[in-house]
Amino acid sequence: MGPTRQMFAAYRKSTAISLRLWLRDRQALFWTLAFPIAFALSFALFFSRMPETDRWPLVLRIVALNLVALGLFSVPTQLVTWRERGVLRRYLVTPLPPATLLLSEATAFLIIGGISILAQIVLLILVVRPGSVSDVTLALPVLASGVLMALGLGMIIAAVVPSPKLVPAIGQTLFLPMLFLSGATIPAELFPPWLRTVGEYNPLGVMVRAIEAACDQTPSVPEVVLAVLSLAVAAVLSLLVAIRIFRWDPFTALRPSQWASSLGLLGALLISPRILRSLIALTLLPIGTVYIHAGRIWDGESDRLRGPVTIVIRGGTIRQVLDGFVPLPKTARLIDARRLTVLPGLGDAHVHLAATGLFYPGAFTEDPDQLIERNLRRSLLCGVTMVKSCGDPLSSILRVRGRVRGGFVRGPALRLVGPLFTAPGGHPAQFAAFMPDKREFVRELSSPSDVEEQLADCFGKVDSIKAVYGSGIEPFFNYPRLDREALAELIRQAHRHGLKVTVHVDQPEELITAVELGADGIEHAPVAGRVPETTWKTMARRGTVLVPTLAVYDGFRQMRNPDSLLAEPFVRVVLSEDEQRLIRQLVARFTVSLIPPDAQSHMMEVAQNNVAAAYQAGVPIVAGSDAGNPGTFHGAALHRELRLLAQSGLPPLEVLKAATSRCAAWLELPAGRIAPGCTGDLTAVRGNPLEHLDALANVQWVMRLGRVEYRAP
Amino acid sequence: MNEAIIETRGVSSRSEHEAAIEISGLVKRYSEVTAVDHLSFCVRVGETFGLLGPNGAGKTTTVECIEGIRRPDAGTIRVLGFDPITNPAAVKARIGVQLQTTSLPPLITPREALQLFATFYPRHREPDELLDWAGLSAHADRPYDSLSGGQQQRLALALALINDPALVILDEPTAGLDAHARHELHELIGRFRREGRTVLLTTHYIEEAERLCDRVAIMNHGRLIACDKPQRLIEAVGAQHTVEITLTGPSELSVPPVPARCRVVDCTRPGPNELHLTLLTDSLPESLPALISSLAPDYTISSLHVRNATLEEAFLKLTAKQEAESSRSASPTVQSCQHADR
Structure with missing residues (x-):
């Protein structure tokens, strides 16, 4: 047997025996498993009513805290006790290289730590129900590198501390500041900025920031990679130092100078992950950097184009917008848009992602998750980089949102309202009849007293609330309308939880009531009559948003005429050959064609007049297509909406703002503008859309989070 | 059968190196004290050699230098033909060691300890066979901290034999044991000699050295006072x-x-x-x-x-004489291996 194989055999045996001893040691089991789990669970129960979006970060922060504690206390206690008892000396008189033993102890710890983390996560998932693990896959490497770092710190303590009695003292001295300052227990947002910064200078602080970045709606991969790299490098450094300075002989005390150097070393390693993070960021970050040389840009707000400019995107976020074509560092990637106009990615504030726009037989039995993902991809193809789901089966849309956040599904930034609040039997409960669990899609309120119960499970999951306060369009549709007081109570309770409420209306008087009751937005420009100017003024004053969804009215109309429908821009891009054929077959049995053509034309005219009046009064108008309804296809429909808004009398600048900066503000996303700090969601077109809105149809490429997701053939 | 193999091994190594351990001019200082002061002696292959001295005489330091876990400040050491300073791994692979206080993880069992230490050496004896040898078969699966002091020491001896060493170094093997356990341990150490192994033994029990050792070196204050067969030491000091x-x-x-x-x-x-x-x-x-x-x-x-006059009397006389002479201290004259008669 060669010396290396010899060493490996010894390492394996030693690791195996360490694990066996761990299983045998009740005290060790308590501190490595029972205690962290109990701690995590009690902490989690304490915060069990927090919003869903905050639950994963909470769970992972507790786990991170526990594993740092494990490293600071478990590893050194064991090794220091063994040294004091002379256990380690016995190994010295064998030919085994001493590092072998330390490495096998380290390996055993990593296995034990891994088991402990898994047990904690599984139990926390059962208790806190934070959502799908796929939402936070990015956080797992952070935890893994964290275990390694915890081990490194533990080894350093084990290397220099003379007595097991001193381990808790030193461990606590290091642990308590981390406990309070890192943001693991007390949210760092509560601290003044300087204290926040101080709190980052320890491994737990770095882990907590990375966990937050990983759990964010738009997770920052570079942030996570940075943290993982810095923690891993600091950990390996600590381990090497520990092996180098490890004392094998029992010793009783350290001289003051030795204490000083040991504590200094510990302190240095404690802050090293944060410092390494900065160093690695400085050297590596340009690799994730994209430079766009844009001939012209429209920034999402101003009334003219600017150019030529260079847009610098790093970590998925726009960092700089510089005049001229700035030469790029070697590590950055260039996107040449010198002959194009770059503008912010577009937003559609009203879509139903689980519906195709075709309503063919079997459309409702398709897997909603797949439908949603497919429609998200199709939206991207049309330059749409943010959408608001205004009614989709709750669990499906939440699952997909998790996959989009985790980077598993490429799609626009996704906002959602979850189930729709309506009257018993009201719109759109008729569609819910197809669904296994209709509460996934609608919540029926008979009276204000129902509100609390029906709303309770939405908090923490949905981004805003949508109510249906409509009675249909006489004489074609009729359905019961939500109780006025129930709507009032719904708006009150949602506002109390910081959620905006948007209200679907059919009739002008319903719009008036919704505005009176404090709705934040109105879905659908009324088609059944004129809305009085005073109401538009009120909305303008309050900043109440109007999402006209003219496109859906047009879609109903066009279902009669498949040729014109298929000739629309983007429709052939987003629909498969099969679907294009299907459109022709469906026309014959399409039920909405009950509305006669002249009535449909009249409805469109009334709606467009209302939009014009609203615009004149200063109402913020946001583009939304209601895609998913018959003849209204995801992505393509937004462009139809923009054309119809322009037709209603909005100048191109206003139309573009409705789909970019104003839409982003309504969706509460850091997007819709080309400015530092906004997400790198862009489209590039030929021509000047401020002069000719048609230029938008010339999409050359679409970028989401700094990555080109679509390029025109 | 096993004894036969060991015997052969002992004989073959005897022919390779006449001296199992050769030390000359060994010096080891700790910050204020000189623990070992120009020490020279020699242990012949196959003999049981006792290093005797009061507490603090420098016995353990000397042994640790031989084992390659402590670096002397001056002097040369050869152990089975290897230098423990420059090639500690070669020495460690060939010797079996029982430290003054061998301790193992509290929950490890004798079987596990032997299995673990077996992986540290290229060739090793079967753990079960050693458990049997040390009379620990009945306790093979009990945690270490539930064993009696004598059982723990016997396990330590078994561990020292795991690599079938030609040289066994035992540092105070019977310290703190009761008479019965000490007797059992003496039996086991006696077997080493029969197996042809060289044994270096430190102790402050003089009758133990007298009983077990072929030759004895007496140390005090880091120096060698005398080195000879126990009986000849007694005669040499004129004990009556x-x-x-x-x-x-x-x-x-x-x-x-x-x-x-x-x-x-x-x-x-x-x-x-x-x-x-x-x-x-x-x-x-x-x-x-x-x-x-x-x-x-x-x-x-x-x-x-x-x-009868005992080694103890000789020891007391010799140490007392050295205390008296310590003012005009010269290196004690010591027989070298070559001139000593056996």
Whole structure:
């Protein structure tokens, strides 16, 4: 047997025996498993009513805290006790290289730590129900590198501390500041900025920031990679130092100078992950950097184009917008848009992602998750980089949102309202009849007293609330309308939880009531009559948003005429050959064609007049297509909406703002503008859309989070 | 069968190196104290060699330098032909060691400990066989901290044998054990000799050294005072045997004449017609028969006790002499391996 194989055999045996001893040691089991789990669970129960979006970060922060504690206390206690008892000396008189033993102890710890983390996560998932693990896959490497770092710190303590009695003292001295300052227990947002910064200078602080970045709606991969790299490098450094300075002989005390150097070393390693993070960021970050040389840009707000400019995107976020074509560092990637106009990615504030726009037989039995993902991809193809789901089966849309956040599904930034609040039997409960669990899609309120119960499970999951306060369009549709007081109570309770409420209306008087009751937005420009100017003024004053969804009215109309429908821009891009054929077959049995053509034309005219009046009064108008309804296809429909808004009398600048900066503000996303700090969601077109809105149809490429997701053939 | 293999091994290594351990001019200083001060001695292949000295004499430091876990400040060491300073791994692979206080993780079992240590060596003996050898088969799966002190020491001896070493170094193997456990351990150490292994043993139990060792080196204050067979050390210091004799007679007794080579050192009269004598002699075979025959006609011997001179006396004399001489300290003269007769 060669010396290396010899060493490996010894390492394996030693690791195996360490694990066996761990299983045998009740005290060790308590501190490595029972205690962290109990701690995590009690902490989690304490915060069990927090919003869903905050639950994963909470769970992972507790786990991170526990594993740092494990490293600071478990590893050194064991090794220091063994040294004091002379256990380690016995190994010295064998030919085994001493590092072998330390490495096998380290390996055993990593296995034990891994088991402990898994047990904690599984139990926390059962208790806190934070959502799908796929939402936070990015956080797992952070935890893994964290275990390694915890081990490194533990080894350093084990290397220099003379007595097991001193381990808790030193461990606590290091642990308590981390406990309070890192943001693991007390949210760092509560601290003044300087204290926040101080709190980052320890491994737990770095882990907590990375966990937050990983759990964010738009997770920052570079942030996570940075943290993982810095923690891993600091950990390996600590381990090497520990092996180098490890004392094998029992010793009783350290001289003051030795204490000083040991504590200094510990302190240095404690802050090293944060410092390494900065160093690695400085050297590596340009690799994730994209430079766009844009001939012209429209920034999402101003009334003219600017150019030529260079847009610098790093970590998925726009960092700089510089005049001229700035030469790029070697590590950055260039996107040449010198002959194009770059503008912010577009937003559609009203879509139903689980519906195709075709309503063919079997459309409702398709897997909603797949439908949603497919429609998200199709939206991207049309330059749409943010959408608001205004009614989709709750669990499906939440699952997909998790996959989009985790980077598993490429799609626009996704906002959602979850189930729709309506009257018993009201719109759109008729569609819910197809669904296994209709509460996934609608919540029926008979009276204000129902509100609390029906709303309770939405908090923490949905981004805003949508109510249906409509009675249909006489004489074609009729359905019961939500109780006025129930709507009032719904708006009150949602506002109390910081959620905006948007209200679907059919009739002008319903719009008036919704505005009176404090709705934040109105879905659908009324088609059944004129809305009085005073109401538009009120909305303008309050900043109440109007999402006209003219496109859906047009879609109903066009279902009669498949040729014109298929000739629309983007429709052939987003629909498969099969679907294009299907459109022709469906026309014959399409039920909405009950509305006669002249009535449909009249409805469109009334709606467009209302939009014009609203615009004149200063109402913020946001583009939304209601895609998913018959003849209204995801992505393509937004462009139809923009054309119809322009037709209603909005100048191109206003139309573009409705789909970019104003839409982003309504969706509460850091997007819709080309400015530092906004997400790198862009489209590039030929021509000047401020002069000719048609230029938008010339999409050359679409970028989401700094990555080109679509390029025109 | 196993004994035979070990015997062969012992013989073969004997032919390779005449000396198992050679130390010359060894110096080891700790910050203020010189623990080992120009120490030179030699352990021959196959012998059981005792390193004797009071606590703090430097025995453990010397042993640690031999084991390659402590770096001397000066001097040279050869262990089985290897230098523990420059090639500690080669030395460690060939020796078996029992540290002064061997301790193992509290929950490890003797079987696991032996299995673990077996993986550290390229060739090793079967753990089960060693458990048997150390009489630990019945306790093979009990946690270490539930074993008695004697069982723990026997496990330590078994661990020292795991690599079938030619040289075994035992540092205070019986310290803190009761008489029974010590006896068991002496049995095991005695077997080493029969197996042809070289043994280096440190102890401060003098009768242990006298009983187990072929040769003994006596250390004090880091220096070697003497190094020889126990019996020859006793003779060399001129230690004397003691004879205590109580005589009774019909009337008041006078002190009788004693033969040559005998000397009366004490005389008391415990009773009216009783006489108690303490005599010293350097040769019992010569003086005892002469003494008895000279007393026979006139005295009745009511009791007779003879105490042999011990290594302890030699040790005490030697250390006392060194304390006295420490002012004008010169390196003690020590027999080298070559000139010593066995």
